[in-house]
Amino acid sequence: MLIQIPRGTYDVLPEDSEVWQKIEETARKVCALFNYKEIRTPIFESTDLFQRGVGDTTDIVQKEMYNFKDRGERSLTLRPEGTASVVRSFVEHKLFGLPNQPAKLYYIGPMFRYERPQSGRTRQFTQFGVEVLGSKDPSVDAEIIALAMTFYKTLGLKKLKLVLNSLGDPESRAAHHEALIAHFKPSIGEFCEDCRNRLEKNPLRILDCKKDHDHPLMKTAPSIIDFLTEPARDYFEKVKGILDEMGIAYELDPTLVRGLDYYNHTTFEIMGSSKGAITTLTGGGRYNGLVSELGGPETPGVGFALSIERLLLALEVENISLKSETSLDCFIAAIGEEAGRKAAVILNELRQAGLRADKDYMDRKVKAQFKQADRDRSGFVIVIGDEELQAQAAKVRNMADGSQEEVAFTELADYLKAKIN
Template sequence: MTIRIPRGTADILPGEVEKWHYVEAKIRDLCRRFNYAEIRTPIFEHTELFQRGVGETTDIVEKEMYTFVDKGERSITLRPEGTAAVVRSYVEHKLYADPKQPVKLFYVGPMFRYERPQAGRMRQFTQFGIEAIGSKDPLLDAEVIAMAMQFYAELGLTGLRLELNSVGCQTCRPKHREALVGFLQDVQDELGAEDRSRLERNPLRVLDSKDPKTRELTKDAPSILDYLCADCRPHFEAVQSYLDELGIPYVVNPRLVRGLDYYTQTAFEIMVEGIGAIGTICGGGRYNGLVAEIGGQDMPGIGFALSIERLLLALGTEGIELPIRDELDCFVVTLGETAKQKGLKLVQEWRQAGLKVDQDFLCRGLKGQLKAADRHKAKYAAIVGDNELAKGVVVLKNLATGDQQEYALAQAKAFLLKQNEQGVGL
């Protein structure tokens, strides 16, 4: 029986993985400029972390987590998102005591959710996220949003739509909840079973329903924006003012509540058209109560997360080609056993100098080796035979023009290094 890859996962093969390298390099450069440091947390955590941190009434916890009991009879879950794990680490390692505040962190790594696979949505996916913990200032909200928008812009994406909302706090949400429950009770008999259960446990999540009928029934539901308290209203207005100052366009969407229970105040999503059923490519917001929920001091936080798979899908949809360098600086062609031995030493020396070099391993002749050099997109072929060995030279052939010239070995290395620095052949 042929063993195949599990449903909802993907192999990232040569030719495609270079795009990931490029995007990941962009991520690290962006985070360097915004002064975010990398954090790496385990791929699995105690299940309670996500139950408490993400919320027991969320789709993630109720239906999508990969949970198992280990040999020590502990309930363990493959991480379905990154924020809860970062906050757990923040608390456990007392990062709140770091003199550099707020603590600004980023992560890149695999997440796991048992969902129906579709375009841009996999059961194992890779997430880039940032977390800034320790400040209530709406200026930080604007920075986080600006960082996400700048990331997409630098990769060439256009047609982005930023949706913004405030989901309030523990002061103003109860009043909105009361009004919302009263509204939903009038239409509860027409709601689906899942949305009726949410009405009792977490009515705000009904506004996040994907059921078209529910969305129509709730189009006139009370808006959280009409109930914002004396802290949340000016905070939300300040966020909008800072975005206006930065020239970042946005749309206020009072139905935007996100799918995680830890959000407070600012919530946002970045949308793009043409990537299948899922138009959201980035989501984030504030989580001012999450640190305390996980067992730490009551510290405010904000962040975002995005799927690299969905990003690459959006880039492909817009026809954006990433500037990937996958060619060789040189392919060493050897003729005869003695040249083969000397060629091995030459390849190793040039690699140690920083050049990208390969050689023949199939015992092909001159013509076959030159064809292999073309397949590897080599800029030059370095031809070494008995005549070249006798003279202490190598013939460098420009595979784009066909021109060739003899160089002493040291001069050949210097020439190739210079071409590499100048980007010749890109």
Template sequence: MSFTIPRGTQDILPGESEKWQIVEQTAHDLCRRYNYKEIRTPIFEQTELFARGVGDTTDIVQKEMYEFKDRGDRSLTLRPEGTAPVVRSYVGEKMHGWVNQPVKLYYTGPMFRYERPQSGRMRQFVQFGVEALGSADPAVDAEVIALAMELYQELGLKDLKLVINSLGDKESREAHKQALIQHFEPRINEFCADCQARLTKNPLRILDCKVDRDHELMGSAPAILDYLNEDSTKYFKQVQEFLSAMKIPFVVDPTLVRGLDYYNNTAFEIMLDGEGFGAITTLAGGGRYNGLVEDIGGPETPGIGFALSIERLLMALEVQGVDLIQDSQLDVYLVTLGDKAKNKAPELLYQLRKQGFSVDADYMGKKMKAQMKTANRQQAHAVLILGDDELAEGKINVKEMATGEQKLLQLGELEAELAALLQRKDEA
């Protein structure tokens, strides 16, 4: 019997996994500089968490969740996004009582959505995201956006486009909601069943419909910016002023609506504004979600965050020809000749690895010539050649592959020689 990988998933093999490690390490380092701390939440949660947190009118909840019953007949769901679990933890662990506020968190991990697999959109995908909970300062909005932009820039992406909008506070959204209902209601029968169901509950989601996006009423729909009250207008203006002060270019798009119900006030997306990336150009999205903590059973707490797909990030890097792996060389490859030398190899390899060198050797019983070919394929910077005769004298040969220079050293001199050799490589 043969097995195939489940549809919409992927194996990340050596050669690719190193790129993931670089992206993840860059994200870790960046969050350290911004003083965001890592949080790790379970891969599955109570289904009701996402129905309440993400919104029961969203495509995620209605169509895309991997929901199952456990042996206790409890409904559980593989997490489709990261914000609701983080907020659930924030409430459960009473982080609102921590001394240092706002609570600034980040996460990296797999998410699951049952949708049609396509380029850059998998059923299991990995998200990196940040959440800042406890402050309603527009400076935090600007900080979160800046962190997202800086991650892409540090990894070498160019042609980025930041699009922002305001979805307004509760009062502004209610006024906009009524305007949208009046706009769509006379012709709602021309829209899909999902839009018809959302008309009175959350008509803003109609604007995000992929089925009816070309309907003429979409282009003439009331814009949220025309319904912002004084507080929301002032807030959005301050966010823009902070971004301008940081010299982060942005475009205000009054049609931008995020796909989750919990967003209000600031909303943003980062897109790749170039050729060759396909129809879906959005790399990251996020916004403010004041009210979500209360929906999940916590105290009134403002929050803002974003999430990005690492798969789409890597796709964008590939499109722009950015190679994250600059040096994949092995430091040292050990070639042995004779049984005694071969038996010495495990001890010598262990010692060199403890000293910090990346080292490998032959485990297939190859002749010396074949071992040297393997060292070349592994791009080893240096080759150690140890024969029975050299071992008897406590010596070893060190060959620098770039120059062909070879030295016969005492085994006790090996560490210092390798350190000097690799230092010359780094300085070259």
């Protein structure tokens, strides 16, 4: 019986892996520019981490997590997002005690959510995210937004829109909480079961409901902006002011609440095009209470996460290709058994010299070997046959213009490096 890939997952085949590598390389380069260091956390964690960190009233915790028990009957979960794991590591390894503060971290890796698979949304997906732990400076909020925008623009995306909101401080949230209950309670019977269950415990989650997002009461719900305390309003104004001075345009959206419970103060999304529609490419914001919730000291935090899968769709919509024009520097076309042995030796020498090189291993005819070189997007083809063995020199074909030169075997590496550079 043919065993197939699980629903909601995918294979990245060799023809596409170059694009993924380019994206990951760009992420790392941009993070280096902003002085962010990579952190790698386990793919599975204690289930309690996400129940406490993400919020037990969220769709992620209630419906989407992959939970299992190990042989010790411990409840474990495949990580559905990256922030909780990073904060857990920050607390466990006491990174708050290091002299260089704040901790500026980034991660790239797979996440898992049991969702209905659709374009740009899979059950295993890859996130690139950043977290800054230890600073309540509003310029950090602006910095991570600038980092995300720099990443997208470096890859060539132009159709981007930054959407901004504030969820305020605990006092703001408490007042807004009561106003939302008063707003929805008289008609809560018209809403889904999830919304009814969340009314008293966390009414903010109602605004994030996918089933009832078109209900008339959603449009008239009290805005958190109207309940911001003076300090919260001042903080938000500072973030907006820094973005203005950076020249980063944004739109205000008082309904933007994000899907995770740990957010407060600044929250944002970066929108882009996906198959002709506008979709969220990035989401993030502040989470000043999360570190203490997970057992650490009171420590402010802010971060974002973006989906590589949705990024790929946005690149496709804008007709941006990340594939390089050449895959190989050179390909050796050998004619005959003795030439094939010599080609193996020369191939090793070229690779040791830092050249991307390959040869035929299927005993193909010369014409077929040139076709393979063309499929491999090779810049040059080195031809070796009986005549070349006798002269100890190969014919080197430039695949870009069709020109050809004779080059001594001993000089091939230097010749190609000079041509390529």
